[in-house]
Amino acid sequence: MKRIIGFITDKRVLTIIGLIALSVLIWLGGPFVHFGEDNVAPLGSVVARLVAIIVLFGLWGLTALLGQWKNKQRTAKLLNEVQGLDAGNDDGAQTNQSGEEVAILQKRFTDALTVLKKTKFQHKGGSKALYDLPWYIVIGPPGSGKTTALVNSGLEFPLSDQLGKGAIGGIGGTRNCDWWFTNEAVILDTAGRYTTQDSHKVVDSKAWQGFLDLLIKHRKRRPINGAIIAISIQDILTQTSDERLYHARTIRSRIDELVEHLGINFPIYVTFTKCDLVAGFSEFFEEFGLEQREQVWGMTFPLPDEGKPQAFDNKLFEYKYSELLSRLQPQVLDRVQRERDPQRRALIYNFPNQFETMRSPIEDFLTQTFGLNRFQTQPLLRGVYFSSGTQEGTPIDRMMSSVASNFGLPSEAVRLTPGQGKAFFINRLFTNVIFPEAEMVGSNRQYELLLKWMRRGAFGALAFLFVVSIGVWTTAYSRNQTYLEQVSEHLDRYKDFEVNISENNHDLRLVIPALQELKRASEIYEQENLPWLVGLGLHDSRVEIAAKKTYLEKLQTLLLPRIDWRFQQYLMAAKSTDPRLHESLLAYLMLGDSDRFDPAVVKDWLLSDWENQFRGQDEVQQVLTTHLDMLLLNPLEPLALNKQALDRGRAELRKVPVAAMIYNRIKSDPTFSREVDLRGLLGDSTRTVFANKKNSTLFSMPFMFTKEGYKAVDLSKDSPVIKEMFSDRWILGGEATAVYNNNELGKITERIRGHYMAEYIDRWGRFLNGMSVNAFSDLQQSRRILALLADPVYSPILAVLKVTSENTELSPKIPAVKLKNKKAGAIASFFSGDDSTGEGGVFKQTPVDKHFRELNLLSAAATGAPTRISGTLLSLRNVQAYLDEIILAPDITEAAYNAAKGRMLAGGGDVIKQLRIDASSLPSSVQRWLFTVADETWRLVLLNAKSHVNNEWKSQVYRKYVSALSNRYPLYRNAVDELAVFDFAEFFKPEGSHDRFVQKFIAPFVEVDDAWAVKRLDGRGLAIAPESIDQMRRAVRIKNMLFATNPTTPSFSFKMKPYRMDSSVRKFELSFGDQRLRYTHGPKISKNMNWPGDGGTNVRMTFEDLNDSIKRVTYDGPWALLRLLDESTISQTRRSNVYHVTFSTLGRKATWQVTARSVNNPFQSQSISRYRCPEAL
Structure with a gap:
């Protein structure tokens, strides 16, 4: 089962399976993949799919060959650099060698490297280059049996034919080690003196570290795959505890140097060699066959948890050591029975005991070597093993030595066993334990971290690319399908709307729904934010092209005829007084003349017409504009114009004075119609002080109505604008192109100038009338504004007057001289509008100069004399000082009250009144500004005065009312509690709380009589609420009613x-x-x-x-x-x-x-109970 799983999970097998799966996917799914706007299926044909599969396998093969070539190059580069180390490091090595020996060693090593560069090692995973094989380092003290163990290990050395059976001696940086090349790994057998560094320490260390740097450079992830520590059991058993401690620390130092220098934590296999020197070893195991001798004798420790360093575990060692011992003891009886030699039988019998006595020194050595050191990386001790490469030397009998030592007897040496040349417990230690764990080595931390993040990034990118590709493809296909459905839906809705469109109905709004549907259908594919996504789906450009073509055709059949009809209708109804008549006729004629057609002229007229025709219907105007833009974007066939409409429009246009038409044409010129921002000329303080009235054009003026614009406007007979206007009179018909003589042109230019001067005056008049002083929010702000206005240099009033004068004093100020030559006369005529000069040769003033003369004189003055406006600025400074006295007082409201009271009693004889007097003689605009300043100042003074009155009212009147009179009879008819007569008298009697307050604070601002009218000065008075005045009037009536005969007691x-x-x-x-x-x-x-x-x-x-x-x-x-x-x-x-x-x-x-006794008496209905003291006035 393991072999099957191993075969399936083999990298090559998985690669073949993946290639086959991709080939099947290409073969079956290729015809369904379409690209581009033309729906091309590149894998639709059988030949294309076969080529794609062949290319796929070819790329795989090429990649494999490229990988092998790279590995070969890496191997060659590594070996070349190893060989290059010789140049700088062999000098010290040659001190103990003859020149001939060095030359032989150099040649042998060079030949070996040449063979290694070309050799492929037969690994169980396939043939591999030297670079790909695991690399191991064998370290140990001199005479520890490292080389013997390797020689007798039974490993396969594939280069024995070319290089011999022995190891390859190193040179240069590797002169302290021998190279062993097997099919499974490369083993570096270091010299014992590297471990102990007891000779040439600096030279040995530097050369060796140079070699290790090469390993790090070319084998970044795993410079080595593990280390084998070979320790002679003889040293462990014969050394004193101090010697073992030194020995252990020395080996630990070498391990720490390797870990630190290589940057990896590699597995360490401790092998106790020369176990044949333990008494009874050879006799006990001599009957073992080859297979038994190749087995592993030792213990393998479990791997520690990742990230948790683990020191040498003594208990685990003792447990596993006991297991090894327990495996020996059952074999003793059988071996003793078969042995006939008594001495050998004794050795066999005592061998387990000998092995038992080894536990303590071995454990002590391992504890010292692999103990936990928090300042160093904890080495990974993978296992402890016992071996014997050959049987020679004098065995050690620790039992007899111990007995002899205890009784003071001389120790008897064990007889020497002749060498057998057999290797015990080595082969499978390499093949079954060490080599299979080649991937266990920890990688170079920094490099591995880099690779880790690179892999993560690559895998993440691939995953992201895969997900995005699937998502994009799915989305693209879905979107294109959706777009096709949307186009179809819009076309269906268009057909529904088209049915309701009548040719006789010329209302543009009727065709909007149908055109909107066609427009939306034509824009379906334009809404794609990422157009390249469309190419990944089944996009059919024919649908998009057809939709746009239909939309453009319907614009010409539905929209254009109605635009034509609108022009005809307008021209048939237009009057000569219509300012748009000229543009209307021009735009209509352009629709019928492709040579003169200007889309901007047609569009401007239609937008203006739609703004009037569909006023308040912004959405209709916007939609029509969109369709118009698309219509004008494409070439139009000339329309067959309606002759009757043309004749009617031309007849009306002929009634329009030529001067008016030319002036309107000049005004519409972008050069003159552009707005000039006056804010930079007026300054920030002007915008702070002044605000614009509704619908005024404050801080902005068309360039034509500035002095620079005035200079730029050419109203002479030879003006290009006038010539162009006459050349455009083709729109009026044949006879309208007649040529005017100079006299007629002169009269026309005079009329044009008249229109210009009139509007110039109107524009600046509206500018000045639009300026109004901002309302004051409080006394502090009013003081700041007054400070700005009163500034003798930077006053906003001066800024406005300066800008106005600079743009309304149009006549040049030239010294009075006689202008006799014609050129001077022509200049005078141009600027003045008159062919003659004034008296003394000074240019005559234009109507603009005359109109604004009085205003401009305010800021004009003779040399050394003050300007008229300077006196006004002084009055403003006086008002500012007046406010300063109030603002700087300890109690601002009290100071404002005293000022308001004094002004009321004096009838207005103060700085505010003086400002109004000064302003009354100034031009209307400036007069209005100053009246506003005076009025706002007086308003704020009264406002603060009222605040003081309210405060005094609360403290002197309202609080007494609340504490003594509120909710008590007789002021509240339904109240149960009655107020004290004394409290009533103290409040209402003459010189009582209420009466004193009225006389002191109210009487200066209110006529305290039957009318109780608020006194007003400059149109303003103390803003006391009518309800409050009514209540004060009732309180006075109560005083007159009940205290007429007795001023202290009500009666x-x-x-x-x-x-x-x-x-x-x-x-x-x-x-x-x-x-x-x-x-x-x-x-x-x-x-x-x-x-x-x-x-x-x-x-x-x-x-x-x-x-x-x-x-x-x-x-x-x-x-x-x-x-x-x-x-x-x-x-x-x-x-x-x-x-x-x-x-x-x-x-x-x-x-x-x-x-x-009087009409004012208690018998009147609710004469007393209707009084309610207000909380505030």
């Missing part, structure tokens, strides 16, 4: 006279304090009453019936009378101070006529 007087009483009531009596009223249906007599009375404030009302039944109602408290009035019915008579008050209880009523 009022009135007369009462019986008016009517129920007949069932015999007597009615009303008393409060010591005052009493009584009525018994007798004479009606008036009586004066006062509240509060002298005898108290409690009120008692009594009804006595005819049946002597008495009903009494009593009211207690200081406000008892007011409670009685609130529960009674009060009606006003024709006299404003006379009331009928009806007292009632349990159906009994008595009406009294009450006459108050």
